[in-house]
Amino acid sequence: MKRLRKSCILIMTTAVVLSSGCSLESKYDCEFFAMDTVMTINAYGSKSESAVKAAQNEINRLDKLLSVQNENSEIFKLNQSKEMTVSEDTLTLITRSKEIYTLTDGAFDISCEPLTREWGFYSGLENKVPSQKAIETALEGVGAEHINIENSTVTLDENTSLDLGGIAKGYASQKAAEILKEYGVTSALMSLGGNVRAVGSKPDGESWSVAVTxxxxxxKSVGTLKISDKAVVTSGVYQRYFEENGQIYHHIIDTKSGYPADSGLKSVTIVSDDDTLADALSTALFVMGFEKSEQFYCKNSSLFGAVFITDSNEIYITDNLKDSFMSEQGFEVISE
Known part of the structure; x- marks a missing residue:
């Protein structure tokens, strides 16, 4: 593995998602709340309004299907019943999640629901540091081996409950992008919380500029990524956290320990053609920490690119992003 020191100039830093130079082509914007976050879709084209509304409807549909707190969702009902024949979307996501669990050696784990609940990282719950006994009890049902799939039926072990929050937005943005393209949209930008998805390039042919927070x-931002037709997903300690007795506890749980991941990283940004994978990997690599993530990248460099920000504010980027990442701060490029 090689690391090269490099500095560039930060072009734009004023927003999380940055764009300029758009043409006079018909544009339609939409802002709405789904999956526990504010989302925006900006699309260009003669059918942009119909396309955006259809994409929004798809995201809302998936939200109702996959929500861990909505009592009418499939995930909520599965967590209660422990066995259920599920829809194609739910089956696809649970199956994919198990595959990524294996790929990341358990760093991405949708069976985290009991732990997330103990820490109070759900709407309506009070944040608290759980007792060690409560964590040990929650850990009894953690792990993909407790999730069984046969045809379209998913069975969970008694102490196992699922939370697809670490992958659902990626899947939703991927499905929404497909819908936009079906309507003939070739230029669009979606922001789904920490997930950004570009469809094609800007109307003027330039790449979209996405800031790394x-x-x-x-x-503020530490730099920008130039992208076209890709997903950019960030997981970081700043997104959800609480403080107790002078200690900060964030929402990204290491399911091996039961505690918020203490990995030496402040944030991980993933760039990929695969929105679903990007969403899951942003969590997984944050849990792994930089050294293990570097090794993981060297084995899987064709799947994604990444920007890492460490606790000491060092910035590392993978070599497949060296031509698209710009920052006024120094950073290192990692390669095989």
Whole structure:
């Protein structure tokens, strides 16, 4: 593995998603709340309004299907019943999640629901540091081996419950992008919380500019990524956290320990053609920490690119992003 020191100039830093130079082509914008976050879709084209509305409907449909807290969702009902014949979307995501669990040696784990609940990282719950006994009890049902799939029927072990929050937005953005393209949209940008999805390039043919948030001040950025027709997903300590007795506890749980991941990273940004994978890997690599993530990249470099920000504010990028990432700060490029 080689690391090269490099510095570039930050072009734009004023927002999480940046764009300019758009043409006079018909544009339709939409802002709405889904999957526990504010989402925006900006699309260009003669059918942009119909396309955006259809994409929004798809995201809302998946939200109702996959929500861990909605009592009418399949995931909620599965967690209660422990056995259920599920829809194609739910089956696809659970199956994919198990595959990524294996790929990441358990760093991505949708059976985290009991732990996330103990820490109070759900709407309506109070954040708290659980007792060691509560964590040990929650850990009894953690792991993909407790999730069994036969045809379209999913069976969970008694102490196992699922939370698809670490992968559902990626899947939703992928499905929404497919719908936009079906309507003939060749230029669009979606922001789904920490997930950004570009459809094609900007109307003028230039790449979209997506800012990488500064985890110490999320009103600022540490650099920008130039992308076309890709997903950019960030997981970071700044997104959800609480403080107790002077200690900060964030929402990204290491399911091996039962505690928020103490990996030496502040944020991980993944760039990929595969929105679903990008969403899951942003969590998995954050849990792994930089050294293990570097090794993981060297084995799977064709699948994704990444930007890492460490606890000491060092920035590392994978070599497949060296021509698209720009920053006024110094950073290192990692390669095989």
């Amino acid at each position: 500064d985890p110490d001040d999320n009103s």
